Amino acid sequence: MSDRPLRSAPLLVTSALPYANGPLHLGHLAGAYLPADLFVRYQRLAGRDVVWVCGSDEHGAAIEIRARREGVSPQSIVDRYHAELAAAFEGFGIAFDVYGRTTSDTHRQTSQDLFRSIEAAHGFVRKTTTQLYDPEAGLFLADRFVQGTCPVCGYDSAYGDQCENCGSTLSPDDLVDPRSTLSGATPERRETTHWYLPLGDLQPQLEGWIGTKTDWKPNVLGQVRSWFQAGLEDRSMTRDLDWGVPVPSDVEGETEGKVLYVWFDAPIGYLSVTKEWAQAQGDEDLWRRYWQVHEDGTEPDLVHFIGKDNIVFHCLTFPAILMTANAAQPSLPQFVLPAQVPANEFLNLEGQKLSTSRGWAVWAHEALEAFDADLLRYALAVGLPETKDADFTWADFQNRVNGELADVVGNFANRALTFAARYCDGEVPRLDAPTDKDAAMLDALAAAPGQVAAAYEAYRLREAVALTVDLARKGNQYLQETEPWKTRNSDERAMRNSVHVALQVTAGLSILLEPVVPGVASRLREMLALGAVRSSTEAGTDGLGWGDVGPELLDAGHALGEPGILVRKVEDEEVEAQLQQLKDRAAAADAAKAADPDSEPEVPYAALGDEITFDQFTPLDFRVGEIVAADLHPNADKLLRFDVDLGFETRQILSGVREFFAPEDLLGKRVVVVANLAPRAIRGLESNGMILFAEDRDGTLRPVEAQGEPGAVVR
């Protein structure tokens, strides 16, 4: 099949962990998720042993500080966005093998274990420095969280690391009248001790390793060389924060109030999520197959899909962590270092940089309400920011979908299928004495999987997509040249050959299109009645795969399914509405900012759940209940325990709202209770029902209060 041998070593693909403090937008998708999805779906179809992992990055100062500002717990923020992110990925057909999160137990253990073993082998150095401290909020501040007047341009809201107005690089000490963005207090300097990764010492080793990576992208290598040239410095791998993976308390030194730096723990998230995947497969050690050198010397390929802003962490910091971990335990299986880091550039929107605070973004969940995921996937895929920043415009979207996906691909398939349905009894006609034109078309079909595969293997994804569409374009040319609608009356054998060949091309397309537009590909296979094609979302080598694409996918006499419209066109009004929505939101964000310069960016409403029927609704029994007793659950730190009077009886109900309410806050309130929920024991106490709470977009929780007597039916 492919004109190059496929690598047989296991492949582990990662996509940058999205930070769980905002929803997913098209820029994220184009950067690290859609490219990886195309790549991985191709690899699965090609039969490669591949696992693709991702998850929410839920730690770090930004989330802790946001939680403080909003007066909610960090956990409530990440819980909300973790669920939203996972749902948006699913809606977009981003088919990770596993989507985890860095607040999991597995992750805490994995990152602590790695930290411990590096520490035990003296892989860190401890250094004491002075850091900025907010005496009112009671925590250390990153430079980013100090604001003051820029000494260069006089802008009064410059950050401690940079002035957004004039672009000057700053240190917090440079600021005139510095203040904490949290409390407004003047920061103090305090001493603190942290664990540093000695990157300076590791530089020769890193340089030697990077030196072998001749096939990496120029933007990645250039950036890395730039770092080497400047000289690496030791970097602190711990922080003074409450929110994060605690520094293991059994290591030497003051660990109180210290957590792992997010860029220490986030890449380890790839590892811990793989472990969770392995557990789900029923083989706890299966992760090793994808992360460590095998006993026979086989090295799995580790591939990180990221945006260009993450290059240093994936090409230097994380490899340095893995190297150090290997050196710490030389007798144990050794971790592999990344084989490839296909970093993408950025996606702009309608000619401007994306900005969530300025309302300049297309949210994934909103776009999916208006358009089938495949249409968005296609438009993004042909315009991926592979070598330079790309621009997404709704006009381009419409053009690409209508002009290429619908007109070239969809219409070609439709021509072949309707012709076969009308003039060949809905069957694949026999190929008989093919002409040069027939043979040339079949040759092109036979060559296509190898050509497209080569583009995928080289991470040239735009090219892979373009080559795929080219096959349909060749199909249209072929039909135009052989004119079966004419030979139908003059030379039936020629007509049947044309239809046979066109159908084989269509069948090939139904597999080659699968990584890009899986829904379209699947509908096409339905119309062809082509079953038994391997899944591109799950492991396994059963069924037809990439290597089977060729001139003999369909047997003569094979009965076809019903032809139909494969790809609908995007109407002018639809893209106009999107553009208008974008402009409206940007204007609203502007207005809000003008009214209140410190206001938080507009947060979107949670996506609406799937529609249910009336019959699914009626079984739910809501009642008014009065909370007559409220206290803490003795064995759970997130739960409150209530006695709720439902009139006919008083029952015990547990709620995971302790981080939002003290028991006395809710005592005496009349609330809405789901009264016929099956009882469930949680941490030793039984809960008989559920109390409903309303969650604002900013995470604020309030009980759903009700009027009416206890026991009143709510409907």
Place this chain on the structure above:
RNA sequence: CGCGGGGUGGAGAAGUGGUAUCUCGUCGGGCUCAUAACCCGAAGAUCGGGGGUUCGAAGCCCCCCCCCGCUACCA
């Protein structure tokens, strides 16, 4: 400021020394099986600007301009 990536017909891209290619758009023609679609042809780029090397440069060297990113204690 320093470093890295990029700047190719109206738009998006390919092209690392030898007649500038592809897709969309525009214009003209053809076909009629098909989603007002498909096929063919044409116009349109002094390859960001300037200088240099060479028989010959988009490509190599020097200077400059523009866009994006990085400059670790945000992610």
